[in-house]
Amino acid sequence: MTTVDDLSGPARVAEAGEGITAEELRLAARNHGMPLEALRYDVTPAGLHYLLIHYDIPDLDAASHTLTVDGHVDTPLHLDLAALRARPRVTRRVTLECAGNGRTLLEPRPVSQPWVLEAVGNAEWTGTPLAPLLREAGVGDGAVDVLFTGADHGIERGVEQDYQRGLPVAEALREEPLLAYEMNGAPLLPQHGAPLRLIVPGWYGMAHVKWLRGITVLDRAFEGYQNAVAYRLRQEAGEPGVPVTRIEPRALVRPPGFPDFMSRARVLRPGPCVLDGRAWSGHAPITRVEVTTDGGDTWADATVVRSDDEWAWRRWEYPWTTEPGRYTVSARATDASGRTQPVRPQWNRGGFANNLVQRVDVAVLAG
Numbered sequence: 001m002t003t004v005d006d007l008s009g010p011a012r013v014a015e016a017g018e019g020i021t022a023e024e025l026r027l028a029a030r031n032h033g034m035p036l037e038a039l040r041y042d043v044t045p046a047g048l049h050y051l052l053i054h055y056d057i058p059d060l061d062a063a064s065h066t067l068t069v070d071g072h073v074d075t076p077l078h079l080d081l082a083a084l085r086a087r088p089r090v091t092r093r094v095t096l097e098c099a100g101n102g103r104t105l106l107e108p109r110p111v112s113q114p115w116v117l118e119a120v121g122n123a124e125w126t127g128t129p130l131a132p133l134l135r136e137a138g139v140g141d142g143a144v145d146v147l148f149t150g151a152d153h154g155i156e157r158g159v160e161q162d163y164q165r166g167l168p169v170a171e172a173l174r175e176e177p178l179l180a181y182e183m184n185g186a187p188l189l190p191q192h193g194a195p196l197r198l199i200v201p202g203w204y205g206m207a208h209v210k211w212l213r214g215i216t217v218l219d220r221a222f223e224g225y226q227n228a229v230a231y232r233l234r235q236e237a238g239e240p241g242v243p244v245t246r247i248e249p250r251a252l253v254r255p256p257g258f259p260d261f262m263s264r265a266r267v268l269r270p271g272p273c274v275l276d277g278r279a280w281s282g283h284a285p286i287t288r289v290e291v292t293t294d295g296g297d298t299w300a301d302a303t304v305v306r307s308d309d310e311w312a313w314r315r316w317e318y319p320w321t322t323e324p325g326r327y328t329v330s331a332r333a334t335d336a337s338g339r340t341q342p343v344r345p346q347w348n349r350g351g352f353a354n355n356l357v358q359r360v361d362v363a364v365l366a367g
């Protein structure tokens, strides 16, 4: 008799020198990143936004889809899309980043979706605010977590489950989270959670539950897989670890010049140019971006473009005059909470929340 344990192995870390496996390649071919030249767009076109789907895209019908709000509430609610669309409508520009972004830069490599640095996007999400809906249902005293259930189903590390995430009730009752039904002014695409998803501005991607079908208020912490087992910062396999929550600050460089096909090395001609990119944090607005073109020996301040969207990335730019030679370019973001990016990797078994400074190799041709 087959059991889920026969099908689904435990989490592991790659052996020293072990290349990307066929399993990682299969995940990488399903879950694409944002090509980094798309850092040029303030709002990421939907087809260029990164994608992360644990199981399969479920087959949902917007006309018959419903959302249930129940659990530790006074009045359970049951709403269809028309009822949600009739509620107050808000649009927010929000940067989403997968908690595993940067994973393959860690040594040893946690074996999972093998992101380099492209698991990010900045979209305009339209929907209805979550908090008023929770207040209408009447959140009971002693509520601890709000559980969000997606319509997708699978097995992960031996545990069969619907995709579910618990969010602390204080976070769920902030004015920012949205029940979104549109992305960039168009109905959500199937891969981005159609017909309804949660958006939790400032939090890593795993919190933004797609294909949302249920909201359950709990009078205890949610101990399900995605909160208690996955998405925790751990050094050792058995330890409880620390939950992954808000996005650590990061700046990325829009790849300058033109690329070599295989190595992706960047090639420039000598003379003046402008380096630019985006920077974001889920803790507080970005206040500073520094740039180095000599591999980190010297840093200089870039100009950060102001933005009214608190949880959206900000553009930065830095003028640079190049001479023939080889350079390593990096940008480093700091936010208003004082958090910044490390120049040495901070390792954990899942490869989460790794905001190591990016290094971009640039060759400037001789004329």
Ligand SMILES: Nc1nc2c(c(=O)[nH]1)N[C@H]1C(S)=C(S)[C@@H](COP(=O)(O)O)O[C@H]1N2
Pocket: 049, 050, 051, 052, 053, 054, 055, 096, 097, 098, 099, 121, 149, 150, 151, 152, 163, 191, 192, 193, 204, 205, 206, 207, 208, 209, 210, 211
């Ligand atoms: N129901 C459901 N929601 C989900 C996921 C999922 O697999 N199932 N993946 C999460 C993760 S890990 C990330 S990073 C984001 C990715 O959102 P996107 O694909 O729209 O960019 O969705 C989150 N929401």
Ligand SMILES: [Mo]
Pocket: 052, 097, 098, 099, 100, 205, 206
């Ligand atoms: Mo993710």
